[in-house]
Amino acid sequence: MAEEHHKHHLFHHNKESNPEVVVSETNYITDGLNSTYSTSSDVYGGNQSQANYEDYEKEKKHIKHKEHLGEMATAGAGAFALYEKHEAKKDPEHAHRHKLEEEIAAAAAAGAGGYTFHEHHEKKTLKKENEEVEGKKHHFFG
Secondary structure: OOOOOOOOOOOOOOOOOOOEEEEEEEEEEEOOOOEEEEEEEEEEEOOOOHHHHHHHHHHHHHHHHHHHHHHHHHHHHHHHHHHHHHHHHHOHHHHHHHHHHHHHHHHHHHHHHHHHHHHHHHHHHHHHHHHHHHOOOOOOOO
């Protein structure tokens, strides 16, 4: 007498039925004399293979590593800019040189901060793309 009990939850999610999505792309190629069409298609969804998951994790780790390098570069360049500002006050004989180096270090810190922001955005984009491939849906009002 094995009775099957179905659990009823607020959100019903059937993990077994994960539909596949086929994305196809058609490109028109011309070199002035000849023209052709090329098509390519990718299959997403279904049960995501282990290789795709490993690729996602590897890329996620790589982007996170680059983001941390950008953070360290920002901190290092900012610290060097503060040091040069201090040296400009301490060594008035070479103050102009120290002020130039301070400005260069401040620009490098700003550039590294922008790079860090870019990598953070890449990480968020990768996560969003992976959720779309896995079939997770975001419900919004509107």
